[in-house]
Amino acid sequence: MNNKLYGKLIFELSHPGRRAYSLPKDEFGSHELPSAMRRAEDAALPECDEMTVVRHYTNLSENNFGVDNGFYPLGSCTMKYNPPINEEMAALSAFNNIHPLQPLSTVQGALQVEYDLQRALSALTGMADFTLNPCAGAHGELTGLMIIRSYHETRGDSRRNKVIIPDSAHGTNPASAAVCGCEVLEVKSTADGLVDFDDLKQIIADHPDDIAAMMMTNPNTLGLFERDIPAITKLVHDAGGLMYYDGANLNPMLGVARPADMGFDVMHLNLHKTFSTPHGGGGPGSGPVGVREGLEPFLPKPHVVKNGDKFDIEQPERTDSYTVENNHVGPFLGNFLVIVRALSYILSLGKENIKMVGPLSVLNANYIKESLKDDYELPIHGLCKHEFVFNGLKDKSTGVTTMDVAKRLLDYGYHAPTIYFPLLFHEAMMIEPTENESKETLDGFIEVMHNIAKEARENPEIVKGAPHTTPISRVDDVEAAKHPVLTFRQLAAE
Amino acid sequence: MYKYFPHTPEDIAGMLAKVGAESLEDLYAELPREVLYKGDYDLPSAMSEVEVRRFFGRLGRKNRQLVCFAGAGIYDHYAPSAIPQLIERSEFLTSYTPYQAEISQGTLHYIFEYQSMMAELTGMDISNASMYDGATATAEAMLLAFNNSRKADTVLYSSSLDPKTVDVMRTYAHFHGVRLEEFNSMTTSAEDLKVRVDKGDIAGVIVQQPDYYGIIEDFTGYADACHSKKALFVVNSIAADLALLKTPGEWGADLAVGDVQSLGVPMSFGGPTAGYMCSTEKLMRKLPGRIVGKTHDGNGQRVFVLTLQAREQHIRRQKATSNICSNESLMALYVTIYMSLMGKEGLKEAATISYDGAHYLCDKFIATGKARLVYDKPFFNEFLVDIDGRDEFYDRAVEKGFVPGVKVGRSGLLIAVTEQRTKDEADELAALL
Numbered sequence: 001m002n003n004k005l006y007g008k009l010i011f012e013l014s015h016p017g018r019r020a021y022s023l024p025k026d027e028f029g030s031h032e033l034p035s036a037m038r039r040a041e042d043a044a045l046p047e048c049d050e051m052t053v054v055r056h057y058t059n060l061s062e063n064n065f066g067v068d069n070g071f072y073p074l075g076s077c078t079m080k081y082n083p084p085i086n087e088e089m090a091a092l093s094a095f096n097n098i099h100p101l102q103p104l105s106t107v108q109g110a111l112q113v114e115y116d117l118q119r120a121l122s123a124l125t126g127m128a129d130f131t132l133n134p135c136a137g138a139h140g141e142l143t144g145l146m147i148i149r150s151y152h153e154t155r156g157d158s159r160r161n162k163v164i165i166p167d168s169a170h171g172t173n174p175a176s177a178a179v180c181g182c183e184v185l186e187v188k189s190t191a192d193g194l195v196d197f198d199d200l201k202q203i204i205a206d207h208p209d210d211i212a213a214m215m216m217t218n219p220n221t222l223g224l225f226e227r228d229i230p231a232i233t234k235l236v237h238d239a240g241g242l243m244y245y246d247g248a249n250l251n252p253m254l255g256v257a258r259p260a261d262m263g264f265d266v267m268h269l270n271l272h273k274t275f276s277t278p279h280g281g282g283g284p285g286s287g288p289v290g291v292r293e294g295l296e297p298f299l300p301k302p303h304v305v306k307n308g309d310k311f312d313i314e315q316p317e318r319t320d321s322y323t324v325e326n327n328h329v330g331p332f333l334g335n336f337l338v339i340v341r342a343l344s345y346i347l348s349l350g351k352e353n354i355k356m357v358g359p360l361s362v363l364n365a366n367y368i369k370e371s372l373k374d375d376y377e378l379p380i381h382g383l384c385k386h387e388f389v390f391n392g393l394k395d396k397s398t399g400v401t402t403m404d405v406a407k408r409l410l411d412y413g414y415h416a417p418t419i420y421f422p423l424l425f426h427e428a429m430m431i432e433p434t435e436n437e438s439k440e441t442l443d444g445f446i447e448v449m450h451n452i453a454k455e456a457r458e459n460p461e462i463v464k465g466a467p468h469t470t471p472i473s474r475v476d477d478v479e480a481a482k483h484p485v486l487t488f489r490q491l492a493a494e
Numbered sequence: 495m496y497k498y499f500p501h502t503p504e505d506i507a508g509m510l511a512k513v514g515a516e517s518l519e520d521l522y523a524e525l526p527r528e529v530l531y532k533g534d535y536d537l538p539s540a541m542s543e544v545e546v547r548r549f550f551g552r553l554g555r556k557n558r559q560l561v562c563f564a565g566a567g568i569y570d571h572y573a574p575s576a577i578p579q580l581i582e583r584s585e586f587l588t589s590y591t592p593y594q595a596e597i598s599q600g601t602l603h604y605i606f607e608y609q610s611m612m613a614e615l616t617g618m619d620i621s622n623a624s625m626y627d628g629a630t631a632t633a634e635a636m637l638l639a640f641n642n643s644r645k646a647d648t649v650l651y652s653s654s655l656d657p658k659t660v661d662v663m664r665t666y667a668h669f670h671g672v673r674l675e676e677f678n679s680m681t682t683s684a685e686d687l688k689v690r691v692d693k694g695d696i697a698g699v700i701v702q703q704p705d706y707y708g709i710i711e712d713f714t715g716y717a718d719a720c721h722s723k724k725a726l727f728v729v730n731s732i733a734a735d736l737a738l739l740k741t742p743g744e745w746g747a748d749l750a751v752g753d754v755q756s757l758g759v760p761m762s763f764g765g766p767t768a769g770y771m772c773s774t775e776k777l778m779r780k781l782p783g784r785i786v787g788k789t790h791d792g793n794g795q796r797v798f799v800l801t802l803q804a805r806e807q808h809i810r811r812q813k814a815t816s817n818i819c820s821n822e823s824l825m826a827l828y829v830t831i832y833m834s835l836m837g838k839e840g841l842k843e844a845a846t847i848s849y850d851g852a853h854y855l856c857d858k859f860i861a862t863g864k865a866r867l868v869y870d871k872p873f874f875n876e877f878l879v880d881i882d883g884r885d886e887f888y889d890r891a892v893e894k895g896f897v898p899g900v901k902v903g904r905s906g907l908l909i910a911v912t913e914q915r916t917k918d919e920a921d922e923l924a925a926l927l
Binding site for chain 2: 009018026033045047053056057062072074092094095098103108110172227261282283326328329346351352359371415436438467470471474487488
């Protein structure tokens with residue numbers, strides 16, 4: 001990463017008349033587009049030569065920090081290594097130059113990629129079948145909730161529209177429930193950070209006939225395994241609800257426990273978290289959804305199946321209106337090239353090595369936690385899974401906040417942890433190392449965290465003013481929201 | 495140890511001692527026994543890189559790369575070679591959502607450029623940072639229109655929308671409680687639309703340009719008809735075609751949505767691509783998804799940052815404008831670099847060749863006497879023909895190395911031409927009729 005801001009916009013490099021493209025000659029003869037259908041003015045896009053464009057984006061990239069640059073102790077969003085072999089496989093022309101509506105006999109390889117990943121995810125989670133169509137985790141949540149509502153509706157139980165969600169849940173859980181037309185019932189956490197079983201019992205008692213589902217992450221967002229899970233699933237199932245597993249935290253369970261065995265009925269997972277596909281600065285991700293036996297008919301279409309040695313697509317005839325058999329969350333078969341990458345990862349690790357993912361990620365998290373709990377407030381003691389939460393510095397007298405510590409970490413060449421989430425603690429700092437990080441990397445991080453705690457005591461201003469060595473210093477968020485400037489046209493008019 | 499795991503046995507022993515555990519299994523001591531998985535995953539054994547290459551190479555050979563005249567939402571447009579090279583830069587590829595603005599200016603800059611370019615292309619005031627794809631972006635526009643209105647519960651959509659988009663809208667609508675009603679924008683005048691909207695139950699009207707059949711539709715008066723009762727007018731467009739076409743902004747749209755795949759993104763079996771959503775300034779705080787804005791840092795430097803986050807799920811939870819918590823950032827970078835390279839002129843030139851190619855091929859088809867245009871209306875780079883013996887023709891063409899189009903109904907074929915097709919290819923396809 002370059003610690004000097006490059007800062008230019010491509011529009012500012014534009015000079016009328018320059019070209020960065022070459023197209024074949026138009027050999028089809030001129031055909032007139034009716035003038036009433038033409039735009040009045042050309043789109044004001046940049047005009048640059050090719051090298052200017054290449055240098056511009058290369059320079060921009062150097063103001064960015066990725067997993068390949070350094071350690072990302074980012075809780076709630078597993079930032080593991082993105083192996084180059086996955087990229088090489090996703091770049092194969094045989095996967096890039098195929099149209100989604102080609103005859104199925106000409107895309108058997110692509111269909112097998114989808115099918116093989118569906119099967120692999122079933123093996124790893126215990127679910128009966130998967131759809132790979134959702135493009136992200138939140139998209140998967142919505143899909144999963146649709147499946148749950150379809151299940152209830154098909155049984156003539158359509159008033160079930162309440163979804164129980166722990167107060168420690170990811171914000172997407174309640175938001176997905178709302179988009180799916182459900183009402184959220186929030187269940188409290190205990191002082192130990194687990195679902196409050198008594199509160200849950202009360203909620204269910206208060207809503208005996210309209211619980212559609214309960215959504216949970218397990219381990220939860222505090223990195224704690226919900227050990228009451230057998231009792232929780234029994235309670236919800238007895239009330240007629242289904243259990244939804246938010247797979248954001250599946251990583252520590254690889255090799256150890258499967259969501260289906262915990263009693264979950266529907267789940268999503270994130271290929272960009274657990275299965276090593278790159279985050280790409282915020283996508284494209286992929287959020288496959290798995291279901292237990294009996295719920296397969298509610299999976300969205302199209303869906304890949306295998307008939308004999310041929311791969312086929314399940315896609316019922318179109319109808320005049322929505323039917324439960326004809327539910328769609330996207331136009332095709334999901335983010336195919338992301339799916340290629342995830343399959344490449346699973347095949348590379350194989351059944352032997354994938355078992356080590358969970359234990360090593362948990363070892364790494366506990367090692368950091370135990371090494372730093374003298375300087376940072378650990379609100380919940382005991383074993384964590386892949387992540388844990390500190391409630392800021394132990395010594396609150398310095399006035400140094402979690403935000404300050406996070407920003408100071410940037411100066412030392414680390415990404416910041418997830419901060420101020422979960423909402424249960426005021427100064428939450430959520431740390432997740434993955435199985436890919438070495439002991440030396442963790443020791444380096446631990447040393448820096450101790451240093452920052454020391455700085456907070458001895459020279460708090462240096463922490464409060466951080467970062468100092470990054471391309472830019474702290475930004476004015478309020479200004480951005482108060483006077484929104486969202487395009488170059490708006491910027492140029494200022 | 496495995497190549498992605500750096501832990502030596504000594505590391506593990508030392509770290510376990512620090513943690514106070516005897517073994518790796520001990521780290522899971524609190525798990526109820528009944529949830530522990532003791533089986534052997536039903537997966538193959540680890541493959542070396544050589545074997546992984548062989549595996550995917552074999553699957554790749556089970557795909558046929560054909561000369562593509564299929565469209566219906568995914569087009570075989572040209573992508574400059576600089577794009578994949580830049581996209582693969584790991585600072586872009588392996589980075590997280592740019593919450594930490596100090597070390598994410600690369601991502602934030604290009605998203606701002608993306609928003610600027612999409613606003614220019616659609617003729618709208620602003621753009622969000624991109625969405626999953628054109629179909630879900632349209633469904634989100636439907637939800638926005640529905641939630642924007644206090645009373646109206648119905649969204650009108652044209653029967654000339656891509657049916658795959660309609661499928662997704664119907665699914666979202668079913669669960670969210672939106673009433674959907676179909677109308678035909680090819681035959682509905684602005685006056686007729688106004689009569690329907692005047693009943694007061696319409697929250698939004700969604701049309702497509704060019705429509706599913708490639709037709710360039712006329713929406714004159716539609717926006718006024720919508721706005722008379724505060725319904726939102728939503729135009730779904732194939733992004734690349736807007737280089738030439740009258741823009742959603744010029745049609746008076748409140749929301750412009752669609753897929754960006756036509757801006758140089760590989761077909762890749764339909765994904766990943768990205769959807770766009772652009773709007774008037776008035777709807778800014780109701781948009782779903784990420785938005786990047788300009789601000790300054792402590793040293794007064796012009797910088798960019800994720801903004802207007804009060805709309806989003808991590809702040810508002812169930813009251814958020816959407817559950818979306820990411821964009822398709824890398825795909826937004828893809829089309830940003832595409833538009834930077836193609837620029838103002840290149841985008842027009844590619845669209846012109848595509849337009850001319852489709853009209854050339856259409857003439858050729860008609861001249862055979864075996865194909866007829868289904869709609870006698872202006873079209874862009876895609877057209878629907880009825881073909882005698884369509885299925886035999888289709889199979890013949892596939893055998894000769896073409897995807898001749900996308901089948902529609904019993905005898906229709908929807909055919910698209912891009913700047914990547916040659917006159918020879920067009921002639922050869924027509925000769926197969």
